[in-house]
Amino acid sequence: MIYAEELQKNPKLYIFLPLYYTLWADSVLTPTEIEVMQKLIKKQRWLKKKEKDWLNQNINPSKAPKPKELKSWKKKIKELDLENLEDLSQIGIALVKRHDSTLEIEKTIINDFQAAELALGLLSKEAGYTFKSGHQTITTEHSKVYNFGIQEMTALLDGNQANLIKKVKTVISDPSFAYKEHESLIAQREQVLQWCKNLADQGFGAWAFPKSANGKDDMEGYFTIMETLSYHDLSMVIKFGVQFGLWGMSVFFLGTDKHHQKYLKDIGSLKLPGCFAMTETGHGSNVRGLETTATYDHNSKTFTIHTPNPEARKEYIGNAAMHGQMATVFAKLIIDGEDYGVNAFIVPLRSPDGKLVKGVKIEDCGRKMGLNGVDNGVIYFHNVEIPKENMLDKFASVNERGEFESPINSDNRRFFTMLGTLVGGRIGIPKSALSATKTGLTIAIRHAEKRKQFGPEGGEEVPIMNYRMHQRRLMPPLATTYALHFALKYLTQRFIKRTEEKAQEIEALAAGLKAYTTSFSTATLQECREACGGKGYLSENRIDTLKNDTDVYTTFEGDNIVLMQLVAKNRLTEFRQEFGDMNMFTIFNYITNQAKTSITEKNPLIIRSTEQTHLLDMDFHLSAFKYRERAILSSAAQRIKRHIDDGMDSFDAFNVVQHHLVNVGQAYIERVVLEEFQKEVMDTNDGDCKDALLQLCQLYALNTIEKNRGWYLEQGYMEGVKTKAIRKEVNQLCWEVRKNALALTDAFDIPESCIAAPIASRD
Amino acid sequence: MIYAEELQKNPKLYIFLPLYYTLWADSVLTPTEIEVMQKLIKKQRWLKKKEKDWLNQNINPSKAPKPKELKSWKKKIKELDLENLEDLSQIGIALVKRHDSTLEIEKTIINDFQAAELALGLLSKEAGYTFKSGHQTITTEHSKVYNFGIQEMTALLDGNQANLIKKVKTVISDPSFAYKEHESLIAQREQVLQWCKNLADQGFGAWAFPKSANGKDDMEGYFTIMETLSYHDLSMVIKFGVQFGLWGMSVFFLGTDKHHQKYLKDIGSLKLPGCFAMTETGHGSNVRGLETTATYDHNSKTFTIHTPNPEARKEYIGNAAMHGQMATVFAKLIIDGEDYGVNAFIVPLRSPDGKLVKGVKIEDCGRKMGLNGVDNGVIYFHNVEIPKENMLDKFASVNERGEFESPINSDNRRFFTMLGTLVGGRIGIPKSALSATKTGLTIAIRHAEKRKQFGPEGGEEVPIMNYRMHQRRLMPPLATTYALHFALKYLTQRFIKRTEEKAQEIEALAAGLKAYTTSFSTATLQECREACGGKGYLSENRIDTLKNDTDVYTTFEGDNIVLMQLVAKNRLTEFRQEFGDMNMFTIFNYITNQAKTSITEKNPLIIRSTEQTHLLDMDFHLSAFKYRERAILSSAAQRIKRHIDDGMDSFDAFNVVQHHLVNVGQAYIERVVLEEFQKEVMDTNDGDCKDALLQLCQLYALNTIEKNRGWYLEQGYMEGVKTKAIRKEVNQLCWEVRKNALALTDAFDIPESCIAAPIASRD
Structure with missing residues (x-):
């Protein structure tokens, strides 16, 4: 077509070229496409009969242009300055002008072409992309920064x-x-x-x-x-x-x-x-x-x-x-x-x-x-x-x-x-697990910064760290790692300074944090393996060893599921001590009342609030965690009591609520972890570090709430609009934290000889 | 105390023994416990001054009985026929009668003792357990059955x-x-x-x-x-x-x-x-x-x-x-x-x-x-x-x-x-993954049948398969394995009989099932490892190899997250074909209307229904899956369109909704899997097999809905009462399916020489 007599005689026909190229680029002309084009051609009064025939011949599905010809069309178009040309009609007009700068294209013609583009379902600006090279996108340009002092962190x-x-x-x-x-x-x-x-x-x-x-x-x-x-x-x-x-x-x-x-x-x-x-x-x-x-x-x-x-x-x-x-x-x-x-x-x-x-x-x-x-x-x-x-x-x-x-x-x-x-083992093991997780995240995040895959049509490839799903894979674990670092520090202090009367509480805390941390480590190292793709499967990149060596940590010092039940049972009995040995029935009543008073938190404005300041507010986070902790404990206690009242053997009753009990332990640990992280943020003097930690703390909180959103919705503590807004906020926090990600792993300050993975080398 | 003169003189004092034992058994007498006991003693008019003094001396926290003495009390009590004695007072009375069968205990005394028990927070029937041995519970007695023909399955x-x-x-x-x-x-x-x-x-x-x-x-x-x-x-x-x-x-x-x-x-x-x-x-x-x-x-x-x-x-x-x-x-x-x-x-x-x-x-x-x-x-x-x-x-x-x-x-x-x-690789890999998962589940389930841990106080230990959390760990994966077996069979048939026009749909189906199955396998084999505890960590028990060999399947033939986006994009464009090449805008409108019509499903009675027949109904399941598939696709399309309308580069727009797109792929695959499983159930002639498969199909459906309950609640498709009822139903189905679990793994008919794990040996 490009060499056709017709084009040389009437350069105005060039206006069709971008449309023709785009339609042929996927090799197939569908009946609808043919129909739209036929109508467009028919409508153009400025075309001679012979030109119309020639154009119609060129949309015959059985007469596809040769690959080489298609390439030459594309080349012709790419010679233009495409910067400000957004749709195919504009590109077509520019092509016409290039061959004869005196030609003018009437407004009605432009309208016809734009309507055709719309009818063909070509997403206006999108279609033009095929011809542009190296255009920038937000996704491409997003990148790491150093917003805080590594040494200070x-x-x-x-x-x-x-x-x-x-x-x-x-x-x-x-x-x-x-x-x-x-x-x-x-x-x-x-x-x-x-x-x-x-x-x-x-x-x-x-x-x-x-x-x-x-x-x-x-x-x-x-x-x-x-x-x-x-x-x-x-x-x-x-x-x-x-x-x-x-x-x-x-x-x-x-x-x-x-x-x-x-x-x-x-x-x-x-x-x-x-x-x-x-x-x-x-x-x-x-x-x-x-x-x-x-x-x-x-x-x-x-x-x-x-x-x-x-x-x-x-x-x-x-x-x-x-x-x-x-x-x-x-x-x-x-x-x-x-x-x-x-x-x-x-x-x-x-x-x-x-x-x-x-x-x-x-x-x-x-x-x-x-x-x-x-x-x-x-x-x-x-x-x-x-x-x-x-x-x-x-x-x-x-x-x-x-x-x-x-x-x-x-x-x-x-x-x-x-x-x-x-009980020291239940402190040493999660600490060890967290260090391994820090190494895994350092490897996966460094790799994600260097590794480029895919990109906008014609543009450069993008570091995989810029993809939202990759951020979803690695940023919440990074935030949780920081959260657990401070929680384990707190546990250590409690353990070192323990008194006999606090011993049981601290044992439960250790059991719970051991279970929570090691399950988290297993999941995170698995995620790191997958996030590094084939490279993550090679032993030289160390995730193999990190994952497999720590895998038994969920079993060491007691199976995590068993431990979480132990924590729950401790929570159930702790009330006895807290309230001067009230008997179990008084306790059940107390808990029930507690849960009721919490209902005042369920203000209709708050359960529907999607205000960003509210969603990022630390008080909101802690209230939500505490509410869950109390309510879930209370309902577990009530259920056990009901079963026993109904004549069930207590062993059976505890078995029936086992799934619930594990959540009781989980909710307790999550509250402690958040509380300690928030304290750490408040106590931080260095402004830059404080900002970075605050963001991580918000991400930990909202990600955890999102994970438990089914429960919050069931309770009527939040409505759908709010949980949706939280999901959006988690995505946004991931996008923001991603900027600090490399710096945050640098702050772990792991010896390079220990990281040792070729994909994580500093080059 | 047992040898005390007082007891010999007045055997009626034996009524105190079970209470004393119970209180001392944890070594500590709390102030409340002492107070309750002092009141009880004071109230007993039949006691002489000397006897009261002696009883009061014996609740002095600094004068704990010796371990050997405690043991002899317990032995004394255990010599009784405890079968029908449910609380400590009854045991006390039996003890009195044993020493002097002529003695009668007045009703007021009994009332006093029962009130004291209550005030001490001793869960009535529970306290008596300490003395009973070998008592049976529902949890202990639950066990495997062979409800269907293995060969037929x-x-x-x-x-x-x-x-x-x-x-x-x-x-x-x-x-x-x-x-x-x-x-x-x-x-x-x-x-x-x-x-x-x-x-x-x-x-x-x-x-x-x-x-x-x-x-x-x-x-x-x-x-x-x-x-x-x-x-x-x-x-x-x-x-x-x-x-x-x-x-x-x-x-x-x-x-x-x-x-x-x-x-x-x-x-x-x-x-x-x-x-x-x-x-x-x-x-x-x-x-x-x-x-x-x-x-x-x-x-x-x-x-x-x-x-x-x-x-x-x-x-x-x-x-x-x-x-x-x-x-x-x-x-x-x-x-x-x-x-x-x-x-x-x-x-x-x-x-x-x-x-x-x-x-x-x-x-x-x-x-x-x-x-x-x-x-x-x-x-x-x-x-x-x-x-x-x-x-x-x-x-x-x-x-x-x-x-x-x-x-x-x-x-x-x-x-x-x-x-x-x-694309054959995307069929072979998930099939291979599923076979490895079958082996893993066979090992973990056989182990869970043989392995006994914990049990009711004084009763025998219980197979861990009888614990609810263990069922939660292994039964939904077992159901999903069956579901995926039939889904992959369907995929194979579609692939074998594919025509050119269906090729793209089948490629998307293969990509999606590859991603869904291999992610499931990785998670399930991890669960099997942990469910087998330390034994699962030993290489001889083969879960090590199964897990590590298949770990790269999530990367093979395309990273699962990338593949799920590919599936989603295919779903977005497939509408074009399905509706005779409507343009994108028409499609957006179509999808939106589709979503609106589905709202008729949101009947207030149904969204709150907790009727078991409704919850187990296959039509309800499929409607819920289809609703999710459509609604999530529609909202993804709308969001992309909105971003592009707002001037966002399409590459950025797709990145912003990446998390959403993965869910689009997931929801599509889950619908296909359920649909094929239901068809298989309907087509099964053998009644016993049909019953077993139906239960698995229900478990797959409800477990998947429970997993997505946050989404259903957000959409108002279900209310909290219903999702809670579904959770309960999942627990109950796990409990039921557990009975068939061993038989269901037997039906995989894996050669014993391939299973090869000592913990899974048939002995």
Whole structure:
């Protein structure tokens, strides 16, 4: 067509070219398209009969132009200055003028062409895009900024632990800590043991122990060490935790002076590797049910440790398969045939040269999904005899007359008190999980800044971080990571300064934050894997390891679902203490009334409000979280009561509401997390950091409300207009936070040697 | 106390014993408890002064009874026949009578004791539990049943493919296919290659090829083979898919007779291992942007394949690192400096003895999160010359005069037509994912039946499958697995019988089902891992491998989020075809009106209905799904239009609604899945199977509605009372489906040698 005589004779015909190109570009002329074009041609009085025939021939579906010809049309059009030409008619006119600048196109003709464009369903400005190159869009231009001081933010995160964090980072950045691919399970385990020895040499192992055992008597520091080490290899962290946290701390907290003097120094230096043998095959989260026995014989003044059946074998015991020489073993104490419940004993497993003690059988757990640097094993005891002093006797002992003695009468209560002292694991694990999440997010966000895919037609490709869905994938987790960082800091402080009367509340808080954080980590690392596409699947980019190593954190220290129910039960009973031991019925009434008074919050103006200032208001956020926490607790209590009143067994009643109970725990934790984050924002002096944190805090709050919007709508606490406005606000916050995203991960200040992923390299 | 003189003198005092035991059992007497007891004692006129003093002494918090004493109280109480004794007072009375059967307890005394129990907040019947052993609860007694014929259900699932499925299962159950732990990456890859050779020997490789190439010309059978093999090793499945699906099918569908004759036999027999080299490092899901060039030289009649920059290297190419001898390479065709878009070429990589062809550089992708039996590699081409006949020229060719020729003018359209022929991957992958999910669920459900944890006080432990949260974790995924099984069967049929005009719709359906299924699989296998606790973390129990091998399925064949947007865009344009090419504006109006008419469904009685018959009604389910599908599509269209009308660039407008578009895709797929599942239920003749399937179908529907309840509430399509009733119904369905759970996994009929997890062994 381009070479046609007709065009040369009458350049005015060029006005058809952009339309023809656009229609042919997808190879198919539909009946409607043909009809619209035929009408357009017919209407043009300025066309001669011959020209009309020629134009009509060129919309014959069986006579498509050749690819090369189509390309030449496009080239012709692209030679124009297309900057201000927005629709096809305007482009057509410009084409006409280029061939004969004297020609004028009448207004009626222009109208006809514009009407045709509309009838063809070509989205006015859109159609012109095909010919433009390099045009800019908001999506293309959006980009990272540095709105706050990275160092200032890091200082805020690190708080009073900054020096220790720096020290640990220096050690794990040392070339001897470089990652390598291991030839075998054995090689990997030896490397991890070696790293743990290096850490012990630095004094990190004994950090929480008393000064007499070469420690610093600094539990807070111990958690900081766990948290910071977790930027490095997680097998190393868990091996470290098994040795110094579980094995060491069980001797420290459950034992008495004689045990401390005898063992702590060697534990802290890793001269005496040991295990924490609690979990049994048949008794995972239900530790109270364990069956290993420790039978006392007053004649020989010994305990006999025994595995009565295969279900009672100790399972997944870290340090057991290769390196452990001793273990804290949890077993039911039997004296004169009477069962005194679960107590703890030090039991030798191996000689220093690795030979198993008589009566001890150990199997290797073999390969696991992750943490393959930890030598987990299965332990069976066949009548292993230990001296009386090996009982860790802080909470219970056998006296001179061979009688059981304890300041705590109830076996259950004693058991839970013992467990309570070991709650540190429920602080160390979520801290470790959060560090791994920080690394994962750093990798995924750096990649998303560099990686470009797709873009406007003819324009340059766009960093995937600029896509809304990608922001939705990564920004709320980034906000939650900051939120949890401060929540875990708060938990640590509560734990360090705990009193006996607050112990139960703090245990519940730890259980809840452990569950909430580790579930969040699992989900976020999964998201990071997918957000990095194929690159995220390659082991060299480290998300593989981060995800698989932390995957068991949702199981460690108690299954998350079981823990959340524990939290809920604690919430249900805590009212008893809070209100001076009112009985359960009074409590039920109290809660019900509480829920009723909250209804005053359901002001018709507020439940429908879509004002941005209201939606971003911290008071609104906290009220909404608190309302949910109370209302959901109250309805859980009422439901349990109703079932029991109806004659249901309480065990069944709790089972029926299990799903509800998990939400009770969740709502409680979410409120604590928000409250602490808000406090942190308020307490921040640096204005730039405060702004950045405020935005994250708003995103955490609104994203959580959005997640729970079904519940809020059901309750009539919000109406649809409001939840829709919240969704829009979450999208907008994601878009805004995206600007800070890189800076916010920089502020984690993770050693580059620990990140190590090629896709996250700074280049 | 038990040995006290007072008790012997006046056995009536025994009435206090259960209360005393209960109060002391948790070691602490609170001020309220003491007060209640003091009042109770004071009120008892029948007590002598001395007895009262003695009783008061025994509630002194500083004088707790010894553990041994507490135990003896309990033993005393447990000697009673506790069957019909429900509260502590009744137990107390029984104790009195046991010591002196002549004693009578006055009604007023009983009232006093019961009032005290109430005031102490002891949940009447609950307190008595402590003393009972082995009492039964609904939770304990719930259990599996076999309500339908397993073989009948398997026959329903397998349909007309039963014979082929059986054949494949026989092969993969052969001892030569036993799993082993591999010493190295190389050993694993060799094993997988060997397995693929065995499968080729069985004729499975060529199954979809024409009979002339020793095939069966049976595409449906090919998908069945992929699906069934996926019960075994997934590296093997992917290697199989790369060789016979991607490499073989690209030659088959993009090539012409000369290619078929030359290559297909050797591909089908695995004599000629090859690759499918499409993805480039810099161009993942955006395949149109790839940069490898194929420059035609008419003098030598050759193409020169070249990687112009590192971003254009071919990445993650299966079979490339070790075994591939040739590859279908996608490259931009350049003739005389003109770019004719992406076309496909056969390029040699290695000689049969493994030597690389000159100009080809290959790097090993190394270890991955999973699929380590597949030798993925990176390929660089440095001016590799190939003869003209190596162009796969079904859709485009270079003619005798050295000119580009194609029946499809537009480069874009040609490209998408080519891709369309390769859409089979988007059927094979979700089928493979679903098989892995079936294995995962089989393992988790068998484990949950065998594993017992916790239980009512004094009662036996309960299979974890009986806990409501565990049911919530596993039953909806089981229902969704059945739903997707039938949906993928439907997709396969649509694909096999596709016509050109339906091609785009089917491509969108495949893209959407691929995204929906693989995201579901990833989430479900994660859930299975966690539901199996520590056991699920051990590699021997196979969830590790299942999860990690399939993890990349969400990325394979296009990132799921990108695919869902593609589906949404297809949905937006499909209206154009459906309504005879109305223009976009007419369509917008149409959709808006559609949404309005649907409002008639919002009958005030129905939106509040909590009737079980209504909630379980299939028509209600489908209406709700369809309403969501239409309304969400309509609002997406309106929002895009509004943004563009407001002057926004369309690229930006689509970005702003990205989150919404993903939901459009999701809602469409969910409707299709439900519709097909319902049809399957209706078509089932076997009554027992029909009942079981109906329940699963209801669970799939209601669980999906519950998941989207925020949206339904926002729309006013349901009110809170109804969504709450739906939640309850989901809980109840989980409880019911749980009974069939084991049978439903048995019906998958997965070879035991493929399940292979010790925790899932049949014993």
